Amino acid sequence: MNSETENIILTDTLSLKIEKDLTKPLLITFTTTEKTQDSTFYPKIFIDTIPGVKATIIERYIHTGKVQNSYTTNTQTTINLAPNSNIEYIKIQDECLKAVHSSSFIGKLEQGATLNFFPISIGANGSTNKMEISLLGQNAEANIYGFYQGRNEQRIENSIIMDHASPNSISTQRFKAILENSAKGAFTGRVKIAKNAIGSNANQLHRALLLSDQASCLAKPELEVNADDVKCGHGATVGQISEEELFYLMSRGIPRKNALKLLFIAFTQEIIDMIENNVARNICELHLSKTYDKKIKQQKRVCK
Amino acid sequence: MIKIENLTATVEENEILKGVNLEIKKGELHAIMGPNGSGKSTLSKVVAGHPAYKITGGSIKYLIDNNYVDLTTLEPDVRAKEGIFLSFQYPIEIPGITNLTFLLESFNQVCEHQGAPAMKEKEFRYFLKPKLEMLQMSESFLERSVNGGFSGGEKKKNEILQMSVLNPRLALLDETDSGLDIDALKVVADGVNRLKSADNSIVLVTHYQRLLDYIKPDFVHVLYKGKIIKSGDKTLALELEKKGYDWLIS
Ligand SMILES: Nc1ncnc2c1ncn2[C@@H]1O[C@H](COP(=O)(O)OP(=O)(O)OP(=O)(O)O)[C@@H](O)[C@H]1O
């Protein structure tokens, strides 16, 4: 295992309290093998922090079996951020493609706390991720930068409840998706702004790239604003790989395959670049890079 | 270097090129002028292999290893590897890919094809230094995304930077002069002149005689409604500057 990280093997329930700044990211890994056929797992993580600490945490689900098998992971993560603590939290779901992954992530932020959360879904046939963030203290800030991808029959569903419960709280939801074959994605981003949460600022953006006519994606913002003097913004786009960008790269000698790879990386980079910790960013890139080549094969040739 | 015969091409079912004939020999510099919408950019993109443009008739033959081969069957990246370069009239922005990554990937792909050794990033930066200096571009342009937020003139300079990296045999410069200020025009023209040799050929698409004061063409052509209706030497450009296109059309 990696010595650039503090490693924890997750089996069942993990409770920990972050009491000092962590220099290395904490890497919590849950591994399934070929022996996990028809099993259901319920890993749970509880994290508390003391005020003012800063840490990067990676929660990761991987499958090491040579044979794909069907199993279910039902995960539950709860994190409480004490005042002014600053947590970068990356969740990588890279399960085997026959698995079902269902997750619940609950974050509670006290005054001045900052959570940068990166939910990344790569594997599993069906993946449902529920995220519920409560901005309980003034000036609390939660940013969710998500990426998911699907191919074949994969289904990915992300739903967020962002609860602004106190004044001057800030939230961002930025998601990117790449879907191909008959993959389907769904995104629901609900923002609730309580009556006393004046001066709050919430924005949301969802961008999907569809690589086939059968792939689809539905993004739905839900705004519930009960306070005055707040800023809310949302947007969603669905697009294809730009033929002009592809041609520009190819006209410089870059073969279609490599050009597509560059464009996929460029699309996801906006999310990955937001990860502050280098080691954590590298781990994410490693998980993502092996998926690009598979996708490239799916792209139909446009040039003669 | 390239022989274009009776070339017809469509985009979105509209016939834009209606029988273009043009031969460019090794070492020659040609200028193509003509009113807006006459098909100049279309011709350049067809030669570079843009998939939106369909060739409906005629031929394009390009010199590879002393043989004229049918260019139209080659993918755009292969054309680039064989030395064709298009400086776009409107270079696009590609967010998320740094200019350096792009240039290095492009350079190494072309090197690999031509049997030259690939470069690592450090060596490549060193290789780029004099080229950036020649174009009066700061090194910070390498760290930015491809054309991301570049001004119109900076985008054009970035095109010529790519040209200097790839050292093409046939360069098509589509209105590289448009959008450049007076000093930048000189810088870019100097750059093009330095890249010009007896072994390569250049096609300049331009609206202005001004560029031709700096870069001297051997031939000037007028493209009008998808056909070359007049060819001459550089005095033709001066004549067009004075008289416009009307006298040719009626
Ligand atoms: N993708 C496209 N779809 C539809 N029409 C197009 C497309 N590309 C070019 N055309 C049309 O083809 C014609 C020729 O365009 P082209 O860009 O080649 O002209 P040009 O000579 O380069 O003009 P300019 O001097 O303005 O750059 C124009 O009428 C243009 O509208």
Ligand SMILES: [Mg+2]
């Ligand atoms: Mg043009």
